[in-house]
Each structure stands twice: as structure tokens, then as C-alpha cells.
Amino acid sequence: MRRKGLxxxxxxxxxCIPFVLAFLIFSLYPIIYTAVIGxxxxxxxxxxxFKILENPFQNFITIIKNASFQQSLKNTIIIWVVNFIPQILIALLLTAWFTNHRxxxxxxxxxxxxxYMPNIITAATIAILFYSLFGYPKGPVNDLFMMLGITDEPIYFLIQKxxxxxxxxxxxxxxxxxxxxIVLISGVLGMNPELFEASEIDGATxxxxxxxxxxPNLRTILLYTLITSLIGGLNMFDIPRLFLxxxxxxxxxxTSVFIYNQAFSGxxxxxRAAAASMIMFVIIAILSGMIFYIMRDKDAAQLKKFQKKQQKALRAAEKAGRRADG
Amino acid sequence: MRVKSNKSLYIGKIIKYFVCIFLAILSIFPFWIMLTNATRSTYEIQQNSISLIPSTYLLDNIRVLLGKSFNPLKGFINSMIISTGATLCTVYFSSLTAYALVAYDWRLRQPFFTFILAVMMIPAQVTSIGFYQFMYRVHMTNNFLPLILPAIASPATVFFMRQYLLATLSIDIVNSARIDGAREFYIFNKIILPIMKPAVATQAIFSFVGSWNNLFMPLILLTDNDKYTMPIMVSLLRGDIYKTEFGSVYLGLSLTVLPLFVIYFMLSKYIIAGVALGGVKE
Structure with missing residues (x-):
């Protein structure tokens, strides 16, 4: 039986060969190539x-000191934070409402x-649609705001930072x-229903x-959402590139628009684009490492830890035994 | 006391519906404006850019739109070729890889799965410079293959397929097929793939939409007008040639959204279920 399994x-x-080959050619090689170009x-x-620069790190130094790059990193983080906080709050509120049994x-x-609908529409289309919607002095949003009496004068949205x-x-x-x-709701639906029954019996509101x-039970999924959203946010390209x-x-x-502009527009x-890519790659790799840590097989990890502990204890016991012998 | 709590419950309910309806309108409104303005003349839009009812200038807008560089049919066909190819590659080879991870006991199985988890989050953007230079050197720019073949290695899809197989595959089916003399590759194609149909369908939708909406890679690799995909076509609408043709711009945008709307409203049930299932993705 065992031989058959083997x-x-x-x-x-x-x-697994097709997957590995495609990965080596289209992912790993480009990563290494990008790093070298840097x-x-x-x-x-x-x-x-190409030839390696006299000071190999020159591009990295140039990029880190580049005011536009610093600005782009700052923008990316600001835009992500300002989008994520209301996003997670609204999503949590809706999750609470949609999973309320009472x-x-x-x-x-x-x-x-x-x-969910806007998520499936081409981001490029959405960027240009919003560019049209926020037109000045006449545009749907300005017209709507003036109709509703929110402003008296049209606002030039697109020229203010x-x-x-x-x-x-x-x-x-x-x-x-x-x-x-939807992700959070599925997380709540995946929880043990007895938890909710028990709290209801105890009279919790x-x-x-x-x-x-x-x-508290959503903690892992929240953390996962946070990090994946952050990685996605760090790669934001279509909307900022086409909107303004x-x-x-x-x-x-x-940062993605910065990299694109360095390499492909003019x-x-x-x-330099490769050096900037590598800086972003390191940031994203660290974040991915965190996700990886969250998602790893917890039972397997615990088992490993337990085995290690046992081995340690065993060795300690042996040592103690030897010392006692001596 | 009882009355009061009923009243506050009532108010709470009103707030809930108010917020939900507001958000629903927020989802619909931009697209509604887009569709009605696609049928209105530039003059009408300049007079009043919001109209809930369509007008009669659709044919004029079509003429202006197609008279310039925007060619939706070409973009549609190109995007169709790339997205279909990439989707087939993704679902077939991800299923194959997932099957290898679940059905066979090989020494590097666990390390390989760990490796897939580790590379799941690497975005294409950060490797784009090397990818572009590599493709330029082998003369593959303006070719669809560099946009299709990388889909063979889609770690997130493999992860999803593996979870599905772990829950559904019984090794007895495989063993009985072996006793009947079926070869391993035949077993995968004729027995395993049909079992995986629901997972394949879900992943096919997401893979197709993801590939269809992708702007970054095609923008870098495709410089020939005849090879432009739909999102690149869309980006032309942002250019100077359509600056004053408001109706045509809205029409062009509508044309790119319509196929997605059709897919979405036909399959929304499965898509929402898929998002919920694949919560651990993207």
C-alpha cells in the first residue's frame, strides 16, 4: 500500500510544473531583473x-531624496487612510445591521x-466618469450641489489639492x-451560532x-482586510493616473503613477523606476509577511511549537540527568 | 416604557433604511447620469448636466465618438481575446496545481503550499520594469501572450481551489478510477474538473473581470492602436480630442460599462457568494 502511494x-x-514554470518566467525573473536594473x-x-553604476546604490539614493517620490508616498498613504477609515466603519455598521437577527x-x-456593483466596473472608466461628473463651472455634481442649496457658486473641485x-x-x-x-458578513456568518444564542439568552442588547x-471574533478578518487593502492602496494606479x-x-x-511616469512617459x-519599484516591493513584502503570519495553518504551527518545547524539555532533562550522574 | 422602546426601535429602523437607500442611490446615480447624458447633446449637457430622462442625440453622439480615435469594437475584441485566454489559463492550471496539492502525497507538498501563500500578494506593478525590459528584449511587446500566459501562475486562485478540493474531494473516487485503469491525467480532466465546476465558475468570473479591467500591464506593453484593450480605449476619452464632446465621452464610457453590467446583473448572486467565499483573497 505504502509503495503504491509513493x-x-x-x-x-x-x-505543478506549468505553475512553477510560469512563475519562474513571468514573476521571479522580472523581479530579479527589476532589482538588477535598479x-x-x-x-x-x-x-x-546596461552596466552597473560606480556607486550601485546611486539610484536608490536619488529616489529616496527625490521630492516627487516623497510626495507620492505621502499622497498614497493619505489617500489610503482617508478612504479606509470610513470604509471599514461603514462596512462594520452595515455588517452589524445585516447580520442582526432580531x-x-x-x-x-x-x-x-x-x-458591491462599483467594484466590478473598470476603474479606468470610473476615473474618467468622475472627472466628467466634477466638471467646472457646469457639471453634474456642481449642478446637484446648487440645486440642493449646498453651495451658491460652482466649486472648482479639480484644481484644489x-x-x-x-x-x-x-x-x-x-x-x-x-x-x-460582504467579506465581514461572511466572517460573521462563519462564527459559531451558539455564541449569539448564548448572548441572546443572557439578555444582551x-x-x-x-x-x-x-x-472580537472578527479580529483576524479585520486585520486581513486592513493589510490587503493597504497593499492594494500602495498599488493604486488607474484612478489617480486617469482622474487628474x-x-x-x-x-x-x-507611487505607482510616479513609477509609471519615470519609466514610460517621456x-x-x-x-530610477526600478529602484522605486524595489523600495515599494520591500514595503509590500513586509506587509505580505504579516498576512502570511496571520493565515498560516495555526494548528500546524502550534503542533510544531509543542514539539519543539517537548524536545527542549527532553534535552534539558537529559542534561540534568547527565549532571546528576556526574 | 414598552411604548418608548418601540418608538426608538422604529426610529432606528428608519435610520437604517435611510442609510441603505442613500448608499444604493450613491451606487446608481453616477451611472444613471452617464447613461442619460450619453443620449444628450453637448448643448443640453452644458445647459443642465443632470437629467434623469434620456434625450434624442444618441445617434449624433455615436457619430462623433466613432469619428475619432475611439474604436470600441476593436477594444472589445482585443479585451475579449486577452480575458478569455487568461481566464482559461487561470482556472485550468490553478485547478491542476490545487489537485496536485490535495490528491498526492509528495515530499515538497507542504513547502510548495507555503511558497504559494508567500507569493500570493506580490503585485504585478512592482515587477513591471523588469517585465517590460524582458518582453522588449524578446520582441513580445504589442503581443497578447505576455498578458495571457502569466495567468497560468495565479497563487490566489490555487489557494481558493485547494480549499474547495479539500472540502469536496474523496480519494475513493480517484482510487476506483485507477482500478478501472484510468491514467492520472485522464482522471483529472474527466473526473476532477467536473467535480470542481462550481469553484471553476466562481474563479472564472473574477479572473475574467480582473483581466478585463486591467489597465497597467496593457498600457505598458501595447503601444500599437490596433492592439488597444478596452481600458486603454477608455483612457483616450480623457484626451484633448474629446474635450468639448461631452455627450460622446459619456457614450464611450457607457459602452465600456454595459457588458460588465450585463454580466454582473446576470450573475450577481454567484458573484456575491464568490466574494463571500473568497474573502481570503485579493
Whole structure:
């Protein structure tokens, strides 16, 4: 029986070959290539030959000291934070409402479908749609605001730094809160129903149940959502690139747009773009490491820990025994 | 006391519905404006840019839109080729890899799974410079293959497929097929893939939409107008040539959204369920 099991093992390797090959060619090699380019003088359209710089870290130093890069990193973080806080709060609120057994909201299915809808639409389209919606002096949003009496004069949203950034954050929020809500709801539905029954029997209010039962049990999923959203946010490209092309005055320039501009729009500074990519890669790798740590097989990890502890104890006992002998 | 709590319950309910309906309107409103303005003339839009009812200038807008560089049919076909190819690669090879991880007992199985988890989050953006240079050197820019073949290695899909197989696959089926003399590759294609149909369908939708909406990679690799995908076509609407043609811009945007709307409203049930299942993804 055991021999038979072994003879099939080779198919495990064979069936993984396409994945491994595709990964080596299209992911690993480009990563290494990008890293190497970061240390070279490769710039200019159509060039592929390069040599390592005298000071290999020159590009990295240039990028870190570059005011636009610093600005883009700052923008990316501001835009992400301003989008994520309301996103997670609204998603949590809706999760609490939609999973409340005592008074159910009618038409939940339809609401879910509508809340998630923007997420599936091409981001490039949404960026240009919002550019049109926020037109000045005539545009749907300005018309609406004046109709509702929110403002008397049309607002030039797209030329002010804060409103421009705010709109990008809003688009991100609008595209992603439905997704986050569905993930959180599925997290709540995956919890042991006895927990909720017990709290109901104990006479807890809906709010108490939410804060003391639901929220603590959602911790892992919340952390996961936070980090994946952060990684996604650090790669934000389509919306800031097409909405205002990084402007006004670099206010919506994100790191991905910065990298794109360095390499592909006009200047062809592949080496600097590669250095900036690697800086982002390290940041994202650290964040991914955190997700990996959260998602690892907890039981297996615990078992390993336990075995290690036992071995240690065993060794300690042996040592003690030897000492006693001596 | 009882009356009071009923009243506050009532108010709470009103607030809940108010917020939900407000958010629903927020989802619909931009697209509604887009669709009605697609049928209105530039003059009408300049007079009043909000109209809940369509007008009669659709044909004029179509003429203006197609008279310039925007070619939705070409973009549609190109995007269709890339997205279909990438989706087939993703679901087939991810299923195969997941099956290898679940059904066979090989020495590197656990390390390989750990490795897949580790590389799940690497975004294509940060490796794009090396990817572009590599493709440029082998003369593969303006070719669809570099946008299709990388889909063979989709760690997140493998992860999802593995979870699904762990829950559904019984090794007895595989063993009885072996006794009947079936070869391993045949077993996967004829027995395992049909079992995985629900998971394949879910992942196919997400893979297709993800590939369809992708702007970054096609923008870097495709410089030839004839090769433009839908999102690149859309980005042309931001250019100067359509600056004053408001109706045509809204129409162009609508054309790119309509196929997605059709897919979404036909499959929304499965899509929402898929998001809930794949919570541990993307």
C-alpha cells in the first residue's frame, strides 16, 4: 500500500510544473531583473544594454531624496487612510445591521448587489466618469450641489489639492466598501451560532452582542482586510493616473503613477523606476509577511511549537540527568 | 416604557433604511447620469448636466465618438481575446496545481503550499520594469501572450481551489478510477474538473473581470492602436480630442460599462457568494 502511494507521488510534481514554470518566467525573473536594473544606468527608449553604476546604490539614493517620490508616498498613504477609515466603519455598521437577527432589513440581497456593483466596473472608466461628473463651472455634481442649496457658486473641485485628493479617496471608498462589507458578513456568518444564542439568552442588547461577541471574533478578518487593502492602496494606479494625471500640483500622484511616469512617459528612466519599484516591493513584502503570519495553518504551527518545547524539555532533562550522574 | 422602546426601535429602523437607500442611490446615480447624458447633446449637457430622462442625440453622439480615435469594437475584441485566454489559463492550471496539492502525497507538498501563500500578494506593478525590459528584449511587446500566459501562475486562485478540493474531494473516487485503469491525467480532466465546476465558475468570473479591467500591464506593453484593450480605449476619452464632446465621452464610457453590467446583473448572486467565499483573497 505504502509503495503504491509513493509511485503516485511523482504526479504531484508533474502537475505543478506549468505553475512553477510560469512563475519562474513571468514573476521571479522580472523581479530579479527589476532589482538588477535598479543598480544600473539603464535609461532611454529602446535601450536594453546596461552596466552597473560606480556607486550601485546611486539610484536608490536619488529616489529616496527625490521630492516627487516623497510626495507620492505621502499622497498614497493619505489617500489610503482617508478612504479606509470610513470604509471599514461603514462596512462594520452595515455588517452589524445585516447580520442582526432580531430586526432584519428587507431587501438585503438587492442592497448587497448595489453596494458591491462599483467594484466590478473598470476603474479606468470610473476615473474618467468622475472627472466628467466634477466638471467646472457646469457639471453634474456642481449642478446637484446648487440645486440642493449646498453651495451658491460652482466649486472648482479639480484644481484644489484637498478636494482633488478627497475625491480620489472617495472613489476608492465607494468602490471598495461593498466588498469589505460582504467579506465581514461572511466572517460573521462563519462564527459559531451558539455564541449569539448564548448572548441572546443572557439578555444582551444588539449593540452589546456586536461589540463584545462579533467584533472580537472578527479580529483576524479585520486585520486581513486592513493589510490587503493597504497593499492594494500602495498599488493604486488607474484612478489617480486617469482622474487628474497625478495633479493638481502632484496632489494625487501615487507611487505607482510616479513609477509609471519615470519609466514610460517621456523620461524613460528605467533604472530610477526600478529602484522605486524595489523600495515599494520591500514595503509590500513586509506587509505580505504579516498576512502570511496571520493565515498560516495555526494548528500546524502550534503542533510544531509543542514539539519543539517537548524536545527542549527532553534535552534539558537529559542534561540534568547527565549532571546528576556526574 | 414598552411604548418608548418601540418608538426608538422604529426610529432606528428608519435610520437604517435611510442609510441603505442613500448608499444604493450613491451606487446608481453616477451611472444613471452617464447613461442619460450619453443620449444628450453637448448643448443640453452644458445647459443642465443632470437629467434623469434620456434625450434624442444618441445617434449624433455615436457619430462623433466613432469619428475619432475611439474604436470600441476593436477594444472589445482585443479585451475579449486577452480575458478569455487568461481566464482559461487561470482556472485550468490553478485547478491542476490545487489537485496536485490535495490528491498526492509528495515530499515538497507542504513547502510548495507555503511558497504559494508567500507569493500570493506580490503585485504585478512592482515587477513591471523588469517585465517590460524582458518582453522588449524578446520582441513580445504589442503581443497578447505576455498578458495571457502569466495567468497560468495565479497563487490566489490555487489557494481558493485547494480549499474547495479539500472540502469536496474523496480519494475513493480517484482510487476506483485507477482500478478501472484510468491514467492520472485522464482522471483529472474527466473526473476532477467536473467535480470542481462550481469553484471553476466562481474563479472564472473574477479572473475574467480582473483581466478585463486591467489597465497597467496593457498600457505598458501595447503601444500599437490596433492592439488597444478596452481600458486603454477608455483612457483616450480623457484626451484633448474629446474635450468639448461631452455627450460622446459619456457614450464611450457607457459602452465600456454595459457588458460588465450585463454580466454582473446576470450573475450577481454567484458573484456575491464568490466574494463571500473568497474573502481570503485579493
Amino acid at each position: 509511485s503516485y507521488a511523482k504526479y504531484g510534481y508533474i502537475f 543598480f544600473t544606468d539603464l535609461k532611454g527608449l529602446g535601450r536594453t544594454d 430586526n432584519k432589513i428587507k431587501g438585503q440581497g438587492a442592497f448587497k448587489v448595489l453596494f 484637498s478636494t482633488a485628493r478627497g475625491i480620489v479617496s472617495f472613489i476608492q471608498f465607494w468602490m471598495w466598501y461593498g466588498y469589505t462589507m 444588539s449593540a452589546q452582542t456586536f461589540f463584545f461577541i462579533t467584533l 494625471l497625478g495633479g493638481p500640483d502632484n496632489a494625487t500622484l501615487t 523620461s524613460y528612466m528605467y533604472n
